[in-house]
Amino acid sequence: MGGVNTVANRLADTPTVRDTVLAAATATRAFIRGEAHELGSAMAHAWIFTGPPGSGRSVAALNFAAALQCTDPTEPGCGRCRNCHDVFADSHTDVLHIVPAELSIGIKPMREMRTEAVKMPTVAPWRVIIIEDADRFTPEAADAILKVVEEPPAHTVIIMCAPSIDPEDFSPTLRSRCRHLYVPYPSIDHIVSLLIDECGATSEDARLAAVASNRHIGRARRLVSDADAQQRRASILNLAEMVFHHDEAFKASTAFLKTVDKQVKSLSDEQDAGELAELERALGKGGRGKGTQRVMDGSAGMVKDLEKKQKMRRNRRNRDFLDLALVDLAGLYRDALMRAVGADVQLTHPDFERSAGDLAGRVSEPGLVECLDAVTKAREHISVNVTPTIAIDGMLGRIRLACGVS
Numbered sequence: 490m491g492g493v494n495t496v497a498n499r500l501a502d503t504p505t506v507r508d509t510v511l512a513a514a515t516a517t518r519a520f521i522r523g524e525a526h527e528l529g530s531a532m533a534h535a536w537i538f539t540g541p542p543g544s545g546r547s548v549a550a551l552n553f554a555a556a557l558q559c560t561d562p563t564e565p566g567c568g569r570c571r572n573c574h575d576v577f578a579d580s581h582t583d584v585l586h587i588v589p590a591e592l593s594i595g596i597k598p599m600r601e602m603r604t605e606a607v608k609m610p611t612v613a614p615w616r617v618i619i620i621e622d623a624d625r626f627t628p629e630a631a632d633a634i635l636k637v638v639e640e641p642p643a644h645t646v647i648i649m650c651a652p653s654i655d656p657e658d659f660s661p662t663l664r665s666r667c668r669h670l671y672v673p674y675p676s677i678d679h680i681v682s683l684l685i686d687e688c689g690a691t692s693e694d695a696r697l698a699a700v701a702s703n704r705h706i707g708r709a710r711r712l713v714s715d716a717d718a719q720q721r722r723a724s725i726l727n728l729a730e731m732v733f734h735h736d737e738a739f740k741a742s743t744a745f746l747k748t749v750d751k752q753v754k755s756l757s758d759e760q761d762a763g764e765l766a767e768l769e770r771a772l773g774k775g776g777r778g779k780g781t782q783r784v785m786d787g788s789a790g791m792v793k794d795l796e797k798k799q800k801m802r803r804n805r806r807n808r809d810f811l812d813l814a815l816v817d818l819a820g821l822y823r824d825a826l827m828r829a830v831g832a833d834v835q836l837t838h839p840d841f842e843r844s845a846g847d848l849a850g851r852v853s854e855p856g857l858v859e860c861l862d863a864v865t866k867a868r869e870h871i872s873v874n875v876t877p878t879i880a881i882d883g884m885l886g887r888i889r890l891a892c893g894v895s
């Protein structure tokens with residue numbers, strides 16, 4: 490079948506997103522060909538893509554970039570030309586994709602971004618800058634962005650991806666200078682076919698992952714392909730049952746937190762070592778002689794900076810894993826509540842249907858609401874850097890009370 494990987498097809502599941510980015514790309518073509526004197530109202534230099542976590546904001550941004558850079562004369566985002574191919578492989582020279590590893594985006598990467606933004610594109614019509622987690626700008630970084638957005642270079646498009654445009658996340662000035670596009674959750678069927686195509690999942694596994702992840706594409710992908718993620722989900726969901734067995738729940742939560750630490754460590758160790766080796770190579774470590782010694786004296790600060798960055802990344806990974814696990818747990822209590830009130834809805838965790846039924850039989854409706862509330866509180870605590878053990882044990886204490894376990 491021809492044309493399967495076109496932008497139009499890739500975004501078929503979210504028609505508003507598809508139509509908006511294709512209209513924008515088409516408008517720029519008329520301008521570039523000299524048929525229009527202005528870019529036209531369909532296009533803007535600065536965009537904010539928002540949508541719930543996992544809805545595919547960055548996927549939408551990449552599709553937009555492909556449509557802009559595509560060289561096919563008739564179909565923007567043809568999926569076949571070199572530019573399309575490179576954009577989708579996330580390796581296009583004129584597309585800068587910034588994925589912050591830290592909890593906040595500081596001034597330094599945004600200064601670098603500014604330098605990049607003013608460069609002329611080399612092989613494509615545009616310089617496209619995609620910034621993920623753009624709600625994490627520090628005020629200084631937001632100022633730096635605002636300067637580019639207020640006077641954008643003629644050939645530059647900036648796409649910022651964020652969960653929302655809450656005033657807390659974006660300064661009103663920055664918001665008012667950007668075009669806003671909402672990226673909704675894709676359908677279950679869309680995610681299922683994506684997981685079958687991309688990960689080779691069976692349709693049964695793909696459907697479970699799509700439902701259990703609440704249509705969060707990234708999590709669904711991990712659930713079908715990452716054994717660690719499967720283990721984290723099973724461990725946290727089992728906690729709901731452990732609560733009824735005296736101190737088992739606390740033992741299980743301690744074991745769970747240890748597992749998360751271990752998984753973060755194995756994910757980070759190699760990456761950290763590679764970055765350190767690269768920095769040392771760049772600094773000329775391993776060489777001999779006076780010159781080398783002088784370089785080494787000045788480099789201690791840079792190594793320290795890197796180590797600080799790596800520590801922050803581990804911390805963020807750890808908290809992200811915990812938050813996702815707690816979202817899973819909340820899903821189970823929600824399922825139980827739905828069962829308790831007799832609502833005929835799709836369960837979040839169909840494979841834990843029995844647990845949800847057990848909970849619905851054992852715990853009162855207000856008790857289940859209280860359980861959900863306890864999970865929400867724990868997520869809040871983790872997001873403001875409360876020690877995970879304290880946050881989770883506090884949650885378990887409340888859940889035990891709500892479940893009538895003393």
Ligand SMILES: [Zn+2]
Binds near residue numbers: 565
């Ligand atoms: Zn193309």
